Amino acid sequence: xxxxxxxxxxxxxxxxxxxxxxxxxxxxxxxxxxxxxxxxxxxxxxxxxxxxxxxxxxxxxxxxxxxxxxxxxxxxxxxxxxxxxxxxxxxxxxxxxxxxxxxxxxxxxxxxxxxxxxxxxxxxxxxxxxxxxxxxxxxxxxxxxxxxxxxxxxxxxxxxxxxxxxxxxxxxxxxxxxxxxxxxxxxxxxxxxxxxxxxxxxxxxxxxxxxxxxxxxxxxxxxxxxxxxxxxxxxxxxxxxxxxxxxxxxxxxxxxxxxxxxxxxxxxxxxxxxxxxxxxxxxxxxxxxxxxxxxxxxxxxxxxxxxxxxxxxxxxxxxxxxxxxxxxxxxxxxxxxxxxxxxxxxxxxxxxxxxxxxxxxxxxxxxxxxxxxxxxxxxxxxxxxxxxxxxxxxxxxxxxxxxxxxxxxxxxxxxxxxxx
Numbered sequence: 001x002x003x004x005x006x007x008x009x010x011x012x013x014x015x016x017x018x019x020x021x022x023x024x025x026x027x028x029x030x031x032x033x034x035x036x037x038x039x040x041x042x043x044x045x046x047x048x049x050x051x052x053x054x055x056x057x058x059x060x061x062x063x064x065x066x067x068x069x070x071x072x073x074x075x076x077x078x079x080x081x082x083x084x085x086x087x088x089x090x091x092x093x094x095x096x097x098x099x100x101x102x103x104x105x106x107x108x109x110x111x112x113x114x115x116x117x118x119x120x121x122x123x124x125x126x127x128x129x130x131x132x133x134x135x136x137x138x139x140x141x142x143x144x145x146x147x148x149x150x151x152x153x154x155x156x157x158x159x160x161x162x163x164x165x166x167x168x169x170x171x172x173x174x175x176x177x178x179x180x181x182x183x184x185x186x187x188x189x190x191x192x193x194x195x196x197x198x199x200x201x202x203x204x205x206x207x208x209x210x211x212x213x214x215x216x217x218x219x220x221x222x223x224x225x226x227x228x229x230x231x232x233x234x235x236x237x238x239x240x241x242x243x244x245x246x247x248x249x250x251x252x253x254x255x256x257x258x259x260x261x262x263x264x265x266x267x268x269x270x271x272x273x274x275x276x277x278x279x280x281x282x283x284x285x286x287x288x289x290x291x292x293x294x295x296x297x298x299x300x301x302x303x304x305x306x307x308x309x310x311x312x313x314x315x316x317x318x319x320x321x322x323x324x325x326x327x328x329x330x331x332x333x334x335x336x337x338x339x340x341x342x343x344x345x346x347x348x349x350x351x352x353x354x355x356x357x358x359x360x361x362x363x364x365x366x367x368x369x370x371x372x373x374x375x376x377x378x379x380x381x382x383x384x385x386x387x388x389x390x391x392x393x394x395x396x397x398x399x400x401x402x403x404x405x406x407x408x409x410x411x412x413x414x415x416x417x418x419x420x
Contacts, residue, residue: 119151131158142171149179153186165193169202176213183213187220194221194230204234204241218249222256231257232265236272243273254295258333263363263393267335270296287317287330287413298330306400311412316347319411321402323353330416331397333363339418342371342384342396347414352377353406357399358384358416362391370394371418386418 119141123134135158142151152175159168172190176183193199207214221227227234231253235242242250250273257266287298287310298317300308306321308329319329344358360371370391373384398416402409 119148119154123150123154142174146174147178149175149182152179153182165196165198166202169193169199169206173206173211173213176216177211183216187213187216188224191217191220191224192226194234195226197233200230200234218245218252222249222252225260228256228260228262228265231262232268235269240273242269251295258295261363263333263335266295267393287315296333298332300330301328303327306402315414317398317413317416319400319413321354321400321409321411323402323406323408324404325400325402325409327399329398329400330413331395334394334396334418336360336370336386336392336394336418339420340386340388341419342373342386343381343415343417343419344373344375344383344398344413345381345415346375346379347412349378349380350375350411351407351409353403354409354411355401355403356411356413357401358382359397359399360386360418361395361397362389363393363395364391366391383419 119138123138135155138151138154138158142148142155145151152171155171156168156175159165159171169190172186176186176190190203194203207217211217221231242253245253254266254270257263257269298310300310300317302308303325305325306319306327306329308317308319310316311318317330342358342360344356346356350356354377356375358371358373359369362368362370368387368389368391370387370389371384371394373382375382396416396418398413400411
């Protein structure tokens with residue numbers, strides 16, 4: 001058996017590999033070591049659907065009654081079960097149990113071309129004595145069978161430990177294309193590689209081929225802290241790239257940046273990509289950008305007491321409120337810039353019993369109120385001075401109130417904006 005396995009592993013110069021310029025510093029290589037665990041878990045824990053066999057204890061009587069193919073599948077199931085146990089316990093993979101290895105060797109003598117058996121022996125035994133030889137074996141096996149998720153993810157982790165991001169991403173891409181479970185489970189680890197310049201460049205190249213895992217990638221990007229923190233670096237290399245994305249993907253990224261409080265990157269990317277709503281967020285006085293999918297537009301709120309909607313022409317925000325109503329009806333994120341005034345204007349004077357307040361609040365941890373304008377019954381326009389605070393972005397919130405014992409009030413708001 002040793003001879004057959006040796007034929008799969010040509011000689012390699014490990015020292016030459018370690019000396020390549022593309023290797024990351026030691027601390028970065030260490031940071032990548034656990035990268036593949038979640039993906040390997042997906043490949044292992046869901047293994048039952050791949051071979052239909054549950055792991056059993058090996059006995060001489062059991063083995064003698066099974067043909068080579070069934071024994072091979074049984075060994076594979078047991079190997080996956082052992083690996084799953086290590087992962088669930090939070091341990092790095094340990095040498096495969098001796099009973100499993102003996103069974104694998106026994107079947108391998110009959111089926112020397114069985115890729116699953118060769119992978120079990122390479123990653124479950126040889127890797128703990130000679131990782132370089134195991135690498136060459138697994139690399140050859142992956143060339144023969146690109147769908148073996150465990151072999152693929154073993155290579156991903158091997159490259160990660162060396163800090164070789166480019167080949168790691170190539171194998172990762174191959175695994176994502178061929179394994180639906182890993183596309184879901186390991187995508188966070190894949191997206192985390194955007195933290196590295198080499199990772200960003202390689203992923204950009206992979207995305208240009210429109211891989212099957214594209215939807216999962218952008219869904220993870222929009223909520224992944226590492227991706228959002230590096231969004232400016234990722235998209236900044238090509239201002240047209242973000243604009244070329246499907247609107248669904250682009251808006252989810254903007255929404256993720258907004259939810260994460262990364263407002264500088266949000267507005268910068270929107271401006272650079274030439275997205276129309278970015279201009280609306282900075283300069284529009286009306287309510288034409290009030291869409292739930294638009295992170296730059298007005299976010300409307302309705303309750304059992306009042307209903308808020310944008311009138312058909314988009315120029316007026318209408319609030320129909322019952323007596324006793326009180327609460328925010330609309331809010332919007334704005335860049336404060338050099339503006340000094342907060343202005344609110346109604347399409348018609350405010351009805352009796354109504355009150356409308358516009359409140360400008362710093363979009364930072366302080367949540368300081370830096371501007372306020374209040375309209376009472378009969379008012380048409382109100383303005384307030386903006387405090388020249390240090391915050392660059394603020395939330396403009398409109399708050400409606402109707403006194404108890406009054407009639408219903410309809411507030412038709414024509415504009416709410418910041419002015420020089």
